[in-house]
Amino acid sequence: MFVDRVNLTLRGGNGGAGVSAFMRRKGLPKGRPNGGSGGSGGSIILEADANVPTLLRYDRHPIWKAEGGTHGEGELKHGKRGQNLVLPVPLGTMVIDKDGILFADLVEEGQQVVACAGGKGGRGNAAFVSPARKAPTFAEQGEYGEEILVTLELKLLADAALVGYPNAGKSTLISRVSAAKPRIADYPFTTLEPNLGVVKVGDREIVLADIPGLIEGAASGKGLGHEFLRHTERARALVVLIDPSSLQTDSPQRQLEVLLNELSLHDPALAARPRVVVLSKAELLSVEEIESLGLDESIRIISAMTGAGLDDLMYEVAELVGQVKAEATEREGYVLHRPLRDEFTVRRDGAEWVVEGVAAVRAVNLSDLTDPDAADFVAQRLVASGIVAGLVQAGAVTGDDVKIGSIVFTFDPDAEGDEEAFV
Numbered sequence: 001m002f003v004d005r006v007n008l009t010l011r012g013g014n015g016g017a018g019v020s021a022f023m024r025r026k027g028l029p030k031g032r033p034n035g036g037s038g039g040s041g042g043s044i045i046l047e048a049d050a051n052v053p054t055l056l057r058y059d060r061h062p063i064w065k066a067e068g069g070t071h072g073e074g075e076l077k078h079g080k081r082g083q084n085l086v087l088p089v090p091l092g093t094m095v096i097d098k099d100g101i102l103f104a105d106l107v108e109e110g111q112q113v114v115a116c117a118g119g120k121g122g123r124g125n126a127a128f129v130s131p132a133r134k135a136p137t138f139a140e141q142g143e144y145g146e147e148i149l150v151t152l153e154l155k156l157l158a159d160a161a162l163v164g165y166p167n168a169g170k171s172t173l174i175s176r177v178s179a180a181k182p183r184i185a186d187y188p189f190t191t192l193e194p195n196l197g198v199v200k201v202g203d204r205e206i207v208l209a210d211i212p213g214l215i216e217g218a219a220s221g222k223g224l225g226h227e228f229l230r231h232t233e234r235a236r237a238l239v240v241l242i243d244p245s246s247l248q249t250d251s252p253q254r255q256l257e258v259l260l261n262e263l264s265l266h267d268p269a270l271a272a273r274p275r276v277v278v279l280s281k282a283e284l285l286s287v288e289e290i291e292s293l294g295l296d297e298s299i300r301i302i303s304a305m306t307g308a309g310l311d312d313l314m315y316e317v318a319e320l321v322g323q324v325k326a327e328a329t330e331r332e333g334y335v336l337h338r339p340l341r342d343e344f345t346v347r348r349d350g351a352e353w354v355v356e357g358v359a360a361v362r363a364v365n366l367s368d369l370t371d372p373d374a375a376d377f378v379a380q381r382l383v384a385s386g387i388v389a390g391l392v393q394a395g396a397v398t399g400d401d402v403k404i405g406s407i408v409f410t411f412d413p414d415a416e417g418d419e420e421a422f423v
C-alpha cells in the first residue's frame with residue numbers, strides 16, 4: 001500500500017521533576033540542600049531517510065510520544081534525559097502544521113526537523129541556593145512536552161515521471177530500464193500506486209517514476225483522478241507515453257492532446273515542464289503505419305517488448321534532466337523555524353484574570369507553593385518574566401484573583417513576595 005498523506009499527533013517527553021532534599025549532618029538542624037534536577041524530556045525529530053519508501057507505518061500508528069526525563073534524587077543525583085525519538089520519513093516529505101503552514105520540506109538524506117520539543121527538567125532545591133536563600137525547601141516540577149498535530153505529505157522526488165493512458169506500457173518500460181518490478185497487465189489501472197526505479201545511463205543515474213494512468217476527465221475525478229499527479233510535480237522532466245495499440249480507443253494524437261490538457265488542469269507548470277513524447281509498442285506497426293500517424297518528428301519511437309529505442313530514449317531523458325538541473329536552482333529542502341510559542345497571555349475570565357503560556361507555567365512550576373520561601377521565589381519570577389507588568393497593563397488591581405494553571409492567588413503588585421497568598 002502506498003500512503004502519501006497522514007495526520008499525526010506528536011508529543012515531546014515530559015521533563016522529570018527536581019527534588020528537594022538535604023544532606024544530614026550531625027549537629028546541623030537541616031543540612032545542606034542536595035536535591036538533584038530532573039532530566040529533560042526527549043524531542044520528536046523527523047528525518048528524511050532514503051530507505052523509507054512511503055508513509056505507511058504512520059498510517060497505522062498515528063500517535064507518537066518521546067521518552068520522558070526521570071526525576072532528580074537526593075545526593076545531587078540528576079534525572080536522566082529522555083531519548084529523542086527520530087521518525088524516519090521518505091525523501092520528499094512535507095511537514096505541515098495544523099494551520100496548514102508548511103514548516104519543513106525534507107528532501108535530502110538525513111535532513112531533520114524538530115517537530116516538537118521535550119519538556120525541560122525541573123531544578124532540584126540545590127539549584128536554588130543563593131546568598132539570600134541558603135536552604136531552599138522547594139524544587140521545580142518538570143515541564144510537559146510540547147504536543148502538536150501535523151500532516152505529513154509525500155511528494156516523490158523523481159528526475160522524470162512517466163505519464164500516459166492506462167495500458168500505454170509505462171510499467172513495462174520502467175521494468176525494462178530499471179530494477180523496478182511493477183505489475184503489468186492488459187487491463188487499465190494495473191498500477192495503483194507510484195513506483196520509483198533508478199536507471200543507469202552511462203555513468204549517470206536518474207530516478208524514474210511510473211505513476212497510475214491518466215484519462216480524460218481525471219481532473220474531475222475520472223479513473224484514479226488527479227491525486228497521483230502530485231508525484232509528477234517535482235519531476236524535472238516528463239516522459240509522455242502514447243500507445244498505438246488496439247488497447248486504446250483514442251488515436252495517439254488525441255491521447256497526447258488529452259494528456260497535456262489534464263496536466264495543465266492539474267498545474268499549468270506541468271504542461272510547460274520539459275518533456276519527451278514517446279510512441280510505445282512500435283513493433284506492432286510497420287514503418288509506413290507509423291509514418292501515416294502523422295506524428296511530430298521529435299517523437300521517440302520505442303518498444304519495451306523488443307527493447308528497440310530504449311537506450312536512446314533513456315539517454316535523451318538523462319540529457320534533458322541534466323539540462324534542467326543545470327538551469328534550475330537546486331531543489332533544496334528547508335526547515336522553517338516556527339515562531340516561538342507565546343511566552344504568556346493575559347485574559348479576563350469572569351471575576352478572574354487568567355494567565356497562560358510557557359512563561360506563566362514556568363513561573364509557578366514549583367513543588368510546594370505553600371512553602372513561604374517558594375511563594376517568595378514565585379513572586380520574583382512573576383516580576384522578572386513581565387507577568388506582573390502584563391497584568392497591570394491589562395487592568396488588574398490589588399486584590400484581584402489571578403489564575404495560572406491550577407493555582408489562584410490574590411494579586412498584589414507591590415508585595416514583597418512573602419505577602420502573596422496562594423490558595
Ligand SMILES: Nc1nc2c(ncn2[C@@H]2O[C@H](COP(=O)(O)OP(=O)(O)OP(=O)(O)O)[C@@H](O)[C@H]2O)c(=O)[nH]1
Pocket residue numbers: 164165166167168169170171172173183184185186187188189190191192211212213214280281282283284302303304305306
Ligand atoms: N506489444 C507490446 N505490448 C506491450 C509493450 N509494452 C507493454 N505492452 C503491453 O501493454 C499492456 C499494458 O502494459 P503496462 O505496462 O501494464 O501498462 P501501464 O501503462 O503501466 O498501464 P496502467 O498501469 O494500467 O496505467 C500489457 O499487456 C503489456 O504487456 C510493447 O512494447 N509491445
Ligand SMILES: [Mg+2]
Pocket residue numbers: 170171172182183184190191
Ligand atoms: Mg502500470
